[in-house]
Amino acid sequence: MKDLIVLDNVSKDYPGDGVITKALDSVNLSIEKGVFTAVIGPSGSGKSTLLSLIGALDKPTSGKIYFEREVITNLNNRKLANFRFEKIGFIFQQFHLLPTLTALENVMCPLFTRKVDYHKKERAMELLDEMGLKDKQNALPSQLSGGQQQRVAIARALVHHPDWILADEPTGNLDSESSKIVFDLLKRLNKEQGLGIILITHDPDLAKQTDRIIEIKDGTVISDTMQRDSKIVGL
Numbered sequence: 469m470k471d472l473i474v475l476d477n478v479s480k481d482y483p484g485d486g487v488i489t490k491a492l493d494s495v496n497l498s499i500e501k502g503v504f505t506a507v508i509g510p511s512g513s514g515k516s517t518l519l520s521l522i523g524a525l526d527k528p529t530s531g532k533i534y535f536e537r538e539v540i541t542n543l544n545n546r547k548l549a550n551f552r553f554e555k556i557g558f559i560f561q562q563f564h565l566l567p568t569l570t571a572l573e574n575v576m577c578p579l580f581t582r583k584v585d586y587h588k589k590e591r592a593m594e595l596l597d598e599m600g601l602k603d604k605q606n607a608l609p610s611q612l613s614g615g616q617q618q619r620v621a622i623a624r625a626l627v628h629h630p631d632w633i634l635a636d637e638p639t640g641n642l643d644s645e646s647s648k649i650v651f652d653l654l655k656r657l658n659k660e661q662g663l664g665i666i667l668i669t670h671d672p673d674l675a676k677q678t679d680r681i682i683e684i685k686d687g688t689v690i691s692d693t694m695q696r697d698s699k700i701v702g703l
């Protein structure tokens with residue numbers, strides 16, 4: 469189970485005005501850290517729901533999720549928050565940067581209430597440098613381009629040393645050049661630094677460049693294609 473996320477018969481219902489939306493319906497999946505994985509599918513098919521369950525932002529209605537060795541579906545809220553801090557970085561289509569904080573402060577944000585054994589500011593600076601944004605540390609989000617804002621958001625997602633990055637349409641608001649930079653960054657994090665990456669995308673060209681494409685429709689997996697050999701991680 470090391471380096472593996474397993475969904476065992478996972479369903480998610482959203483109750484509404486007398487109607488229940490079945491966002492996910494008995495999904496079984498096993499996702500390996502070394503395999504750069506794309507999730508595709510039409511709008512409303514359940515992709516974001518899948519990511520929010522894997523990232524423990526929400527709980528399934530039924531079924532179990534094993535995150536590496538741990539069943540996360542039973543954890544209480546405090547344990548879930550710690551689990552997310554230790555394991556997961558999130559990136560979203562809307563960058564969700566805090567507008568009144570500088571790039572550096574935004575990157576440091578997840579560490580504000582945490583005790584860590586590394587120097588917070590140095591760690592944030594190191595990541596901004598890695599993202600090619602060293603000279604933008606004091607800029608506010610409004611003074612940055614979309615691509616630069618997303619790179620700040622990626623630095624923020626990485627600042628607490630997560631093992632996995634869950635990315636929901638991270639290039640959806642970017643032009644093709646910025647989109648390529650962000651995608652290549654994610655690929656490098658997977659191939660060179662060994663982070664697990666699950667990427668939701670509507671862009672078929674980007675999906676084609678990943679190792680595996682999981683296609684979702686109406687809350688179920690309708691295809692699952694391994695596109696190229698990857699390092700196979702042991703169970």
Ligand SMILES: Nc1ncnc2c1ncn2[C@@H]1O[C@H](COP(=O)(O)OP(=O)(O)OP(=O)(O)O)[C@@H](O)[C@H]1O
Pocket residue numbers: 482483484489490491509510511512513514515516517518
């Ligand atoms: N909090 C919620 N309450 C009620 N229904 C919801 C909620 N979140 C999602 N849904 C419904 O669940 C279904 C799946 O939504 P989800 O956001 O997972 O789809 P998606 O594939 O990510 O769509 P998109 O590509 O448009 O982002 C949709 O029918 C949606 O309307």
